[in-house]
Amino acid sequence: MRVTIEILTKCTSPERGITSERSLDHIVSMFFACFFFLFKAKCALKNLRIKTTHTGSEFRIIGLSEDTCYSQTFQIKRKNGNGGSDTVEEVTVFEYYRKNWKIDLKGSAHFPCLNVGKPKRPTYIPLELCHLVPLQRYKKALSTLQRSTLVERSRQNPQERMFVLSGVLRDSDYNSVPMLRECGISIAQEFTQVAARVLPAPKLKSGDGEDIFARNGRWNFNKNRLIQPKRVQRWVVVNFSAQCNAHHLAQRLIHCGNLKGLPVDPEDHVFQERSHMGRERAETRVNDMFQQLLSGDKPSFVLCVLPERKNCDIYGPWKRMCLVKYGIVTQCLAPTKINDQYLTNVLLKINAKLGGLNSLLQIERNQAIPLLSKTPTIILGMDVSHGSPGRDDVPSVAAVVSSLEWPLISKYKASVCTQSPRLEMIDSLFKLVGNEDHVIIRESLMDFYNSSRGHKPEKKNHFQRWG
Incomplete structure (x- = not known):
C-alpha cells in the first residue's frame, strides 16, 4: 500500500523596512536642525553598511565624528625623506582629502564625518563620498511617517495577494528541482480549497429599544440613542491645530450628545497652543500644553484636537502624559470635516471610556x-x-x-x-x-x-x- 502525505505550506509576502542606495549627505542633512536630530541620525545610521565612491570599499558605520569635516582632526604619519624617523602630523579631514585625494569637499564640509573605524582608532569618511549599500534590512524603530507608508504599501486585497503568490509559485518552478523529484515530492501550483462559512452579523439593541442591523459590515448609530449614557462633566478642550475652531467644535459635540441621550456639560475651558510652540519637539509641545492645563483644577476628561490626522507625533506623548502620568481620560481627534456621523463616532468612544454602554447584542438583552x-x-x-x-x-x-x-x-x-x-x-x-x-x-x-x-x-x- 502506498502512503500519500500532504503537507500544507503557508505562503505569504512579508513586508520589512530596507535601505535604498542613496547619498548619505542628502539623508543626514535632514537631521542636523538641532542636537536632538543629530542624536537621531547617530542612532539611525549605526551598524549600516556604506560604500565609498572614491575607493569602492564597503564599511560598517560605528558612529559620527564629534566635529565637522572642516574641523575634525586626526593624526597621520609622514615619511622623512632624509632617512630619519617618521613624523606624526595632525590634519583635518577636509585638508586630507584635498591634498591626498584631490577632492574638494562641498556638500558635507560643515557636516560631521562617518566613523567606520574602531572605537580607539577612528576612521573618518565625509558624507558626500558615501552611499548606503542597498537592500539592508532595517531593524530599528521606524518613524510615524515611515510606519504609515509601510502599512499603506503592504496593504493588499485578497485578489491582489493571491495573484502575487501565484506568480511566485509559478516562477519558482519547484517541481523541476532534481532533489525534490528524487525524493518523490511534488508541489501543487494551485491553492488549497478550504470549506468555510460566513457568520451573519449580530443584531444590536439601542437605548430606544430599536434593532440596529449591519449594512456592509457597519452599524449606523446616527439616529439611535445609547443604552447607558455617561454624563460628560468637568471637561476641557486642548487645541494643537491652527485650522480648527475649537469653540465651535465643542458646541457641535454638546448638541450631538443631547440628541443621543448623552448629556454633555459646557466645556470649562479651551486651551489654545501658543503660536511659538508649533516648531518645537512633540514632547516639548505636550509639556507646555500641560502647564496650561494644570494651572487650574484637574479635569476629568480632555478633548484633544491634533494638527493633522495621520502621522501626528503629538499623539503618543499626549496619550502617555494623560493616561500614564496623570490618569486623565482623553479623546484625540483631527477633524477635516465635521458632521453628525463623525461626532457620533467620537461620542461612542467617549461614552465607552467614561464607563458608559453604547449598545447590547440582541441575544444578550434577551x-x-x-x-x-x-x-x-x-x-x-x-x-x-x-x-x-x-x-x-x-x-x-x-x-x-x-x-x-x-x-x-x-x-x-x-x-x-x-x-x-x-x-x-x-x-x-x-x-x-x-x-x-x-x-x-x-x-x-x-x-x-x-x-x-x-x-x-x-x-x-x-x-x-x-x-
Whole structure:
C-alpha cells in the first residue's frame, strides 16, 4: 500500500523596512536642525553598511565624528625623506582629502564625518563620498511617517495577494528541482480549497429599544440613542491645530450628545497652543500644553484636537502624559470635516471610556446566549505588545480585559501593565503578596463579583491573541 502525505505550506509576502542606495549627505542633512536630530541620525545610521565612491570599499558605520569635516582632526604619519624617523602630523579631514585625494569637499564640509573605524582608532569618511549599500534590512524603530507608508504599501486585497503568490509559485518552478523529484515530492501550483462559512452579523439593541442591523459590515448609530449614557462633566478642550475652531467644535459635540441621550456639560475651558510652540519637539509641545492645563483644577476628561490626522507625533506623548502620568481620560481627534456621523463616532468612544454602554447584542438583552446566559461566566481577553524592532530596551505592555455585570458581556474593564521586554507570558496575572494574590486576575474576579449582584463566576472563557 502506498502512503500519500500532504503537507500544507503557508505562503505569504512579508513586508520589512530596507535601505535604498542613496547619498548619505542628502539623508543626514535632514537631521542636523538641532542636537536632538543629530542624536537621531547617530542612532539611525549605526551598524549600516556604506560604500565609498572614491575607493569602492564597503564599511560598517560605528558612529559620527564629534566635529565637522572642516574641523575634525586626526593624526597621520609622514615619511622623512632624509632617512630619519617618521613624523606624526595632525590634519583635518577636509585638508586630507584635498591634498591626498584631490577632492574638494562641498556638500558635507560643515557636516560631521562617518566613523567606520574602531572605537580607539577612528576612521573618518565625509558624507558626500558615501552611499548606503542597498537592500539592508532595517531593524530599528521606524518613524510615524515611515510606519504609515509601510502599512499603506503592504496593504493588499485578497485578489491582489493571491495573484502575487501565484506568480511566485509559478516562477519558482519547484517541481523541476532534481532533489525534490528524487525524493518523490511534488508541489501543487494551485491553492488549497478550504470549506468555510460566513457568520451573519449580530443584531444590536439601542437605548430606544430599536434593532440596529449591519449594512456592509457597519452599524449606523446616527439616529439611535445609547443604552447607558455617561454624563460628560468637568471637561476641557486642548487645541494643537491652527485650522480648527475649537469653540465651535465643542458646541457641535454638546448638541450631538443631547440628541443621543448623552448629556454633555459646557466645556470649562479651551486651551489654545501658543503660536511659538508649533516648531518645537512633540514632547516639548505636550509639556507646555500641560502647564496650561494644570494651572487650574484637574479635569476629568480632555478633548484633544491634533494638527493633522495621520502621522501626528503629538499623539503618543499626549496619550502617555494623560493616561500614564496623570490618569486623565482623553479623546484625540483631527477633524477635516465635521458632521453628525463623525461626532457620533467620537461620542461612542467617549461614552465607552467614561464607563458608559453604547449598545447590547440582541441575544444578550434577551439573555439567550448559549452556555453564558444561564451560568455566571467571566470572559477574559489578553494580549502582549512589544516595542519596535531594534528597541529591546522598551518594556512590553500586557493588557487584560474582563467582562462585568453578568449576564451582560458588552460591559468590561481593562487592565494594563508593563513587563520585561519581549516577554510573551503575562507575569502580572497572579502574584502572591504574603498569603494573598493582589494582581490582575484577582481584581477581575472581585470586580465581576461586585458588579454581578454577588454571583461568583462558575465558568471562565479565555481568549488570547497570538501572532
